[in-house]
Amino acid sequence: xxxxxxxxxxxxxxxxxxxxxxxxxxxxxxxxxxxxxxxxxxxxxxxxxxxxxxxxxxxxxxxxxxxxxxxxxxxxxxxxxxxxxxxxxxxxxxxxxxxxxxxxxxxxxxxxxxxxxxxxxxxxxxxxxxxxxxxxxxxxxxxxxxxxxxxxxxxxxxxxxxxxxxxxxxxxxxxxxxxxxxxxxxxxxxxxxxxxxxxxxxxxxxxxxxxxxxxxxxxxxxxxxxxxxxxxxxxxxxxxxxxxxxxxxxxxxxxxxxxxxxxxxxxxxxxxxxxxxxxxxxxxxxxxxxxxxxxxxxxxxxxxxxxxxxxxxxxxxxxxxxxxxxxxxxxxxxxxxxxxxxxxxxxxxxxxxxxxxxxxxxxxxxxxxxxxxxxxxxxxxxxxxxxxxxxxxxxxxxxxxxxxxxxxxxx
Numbered sequence: 001x002x003x004x005x006x007x008x009x010x011x012x013x014x015x016x017x018x019x020x021x022x023x024x025x026x027x028x029x030x031x032x033x034x035x036x037x038x039x040x041x042x043x044x045x046x047x048x049x050x051x052x053x054x055x056x057x058x059x060x061x062x063x064x065x066x067x068x069x070x071x072x073x074x075x076x077x078x079x080x081x082x083x084x085x086x087x088x089x090x091x092x093x094x095x096x097x098x099x100x101x102x103x104x105x106x107x108x109x110x111x112x113x114x115x116x117x118x119x120x121x122x123x124x125x126x127x128x129x130x131x132x133x134x135x136x137x138x139x140x141x142x143x144x145x146x147x148x149x150x151x152x153x154x155x156x157x158x159x160x161x162x163x164x165x166x167x168x169x170x171x172x173x174x175x176x177x178x179x180x181x182x183x184x185x186x187x188x189x190x191x192x193x194x195x196x197x198x199x200x201x202x203x204x205x206x207x208x209x210x211x212x213x214x215x216x217x218x219x220x221x222x223x224x225x226x227x228x229x230x231x232x233x234x235x236x237x238x239x240x241x242x243x244x245x246x247x248x249x250x251x252x253x254x255x256x257x258x259x260x261x262x263x264x265x266x267x268x269x270x271x272x273x274x275x276x277x278x279x280x281x282x283x284x285x286x287x288x289x290x291x292x293x294x295x296x297x298x299x300x301x302x303x304x305x306x307x308x309x310x311x312x313x314x315x316x317x318x319x320x321x322x323x324x325x326x327x328x329x330x331x332x333x334x335x336x337x338x339x340x341x342x343x344x345x346x347x348x349x350x351x352x353x354x355x356x357x358x359x360x361x362x363x364x365x366x367x368x369x370x371x372x373x374x375x376x377x378x379x380x381x382x383x384x385x386x387x388x389x390x391x392x393x394x395x396x397x398x399x400x401x402x403x404x405x406x407x408x409x410x411x
Contacts, residue, residue: 385411
């Protein structure tokens with residue numbers, strides 16, 4: 001099969017592209033004809049001193065890269081596939097302190113500590129409180145007499161409140177987390193007028209806030225996850241810096257991604273009314289996983305080759321960046337029957353919306369699935385007639401499949 005004829009200069013990380021759509025047709029072309037393809041970029045356009053990256057589009061190849069950290073590193077260039085062109089190398093290197101950008105064995109050490117907060121027991125302990133919160137969020141939204149923004153009134157609230165519950169942040173402070181995390185990831189969107197400097201300052205404020213929490217718990221431990229993670233460093237716990245960077249990652253990984261999954265899921269239901277009727281009637285346990293597959297909130301991350309290697313018939317050189325495109329993998333017809341169909345009864349559903357497996361598989365998957373289940377059950381109970389009143393306004397981003405606004409009415 002001939003190589004796909006993508007338009008000259010086509011780049012899957014172009015923020016203008018994701019501002020308008022996920023490039024599913026182009027992904028399909030690559031999967032069929034050239035599943036690993038070199039995508040040239042102008043030098044330093046993505047913040048890296050190179051001239052492009054390899055786009056990996058098949059489900060099997062994305063899984064392979066994800067599960068072989070000894071060949072494909074998260075640390076060398078971080079997992080973020082594209083920064084602003086003004087990003088300085090020192091700022092990129094500083095992000096190696098975030099769990100997302102670590103490789104084993106350091107990643108293994110830190111993850112073994114933080115996963116104490118995400119045990120099945122810990123998640124079950126949150127369920128009733130989060131169910132009450134989901135119902136209250138939807139009840140407040142239902143009180144609107146006219147159209148309202150689903151993102152701010154519904155989708156963002158439960159993830160923020162869940163994080164606050166999980167790590168003991170006062171609920172009144174969740175607005176700070178929302179604002180800081182928005183600023184950290186919105187540097188590509190001109191509407192927000194966020195510079196790299198503002199994003200860095202927001203990250204510093206969030207880290208300082210978390211480090212303050214850690215310091216307080218060391219002086220006066222409580223029965224919460226913060227105390228569990230930081231109270232006794234000599235017993236294998238996190239130091240204050242590590243806890244600060246953990247909260248920073250959680251504010252994006254546990255807030256932005258789940259919020260966007262919920263928003264895309266609501267939009268999918270309202271543009272596939274037969275699925276919404278089915279969901280309201282059956283409440284299938286499979287729905288949350290299909291929502292995440294369909295939404296794929298993180299379009300792509302990257303790895304960097306630690307050695308010369310081969311993937312999909314292509315020779316990858318040591319130091320080359322490799323983009324793993326989860327949105328493409330989640331529409332691979334070799335894995336999913338009718339992948340372009342939104343089907344809340346889909347089972348099995350081996351999607352990669354929580355990562356491709358391996359050391360960086362999503363730590364908070366169980367919490368995210370619980371939040372999605374709770375919020376859509378609450379919506380189906382209290383706002384079954386929810387309707388769209390406008391098209392979604394998408395985030396301009398190189399790697400996040402985000403929605404800034406979705407106008408709806410309670411019906």
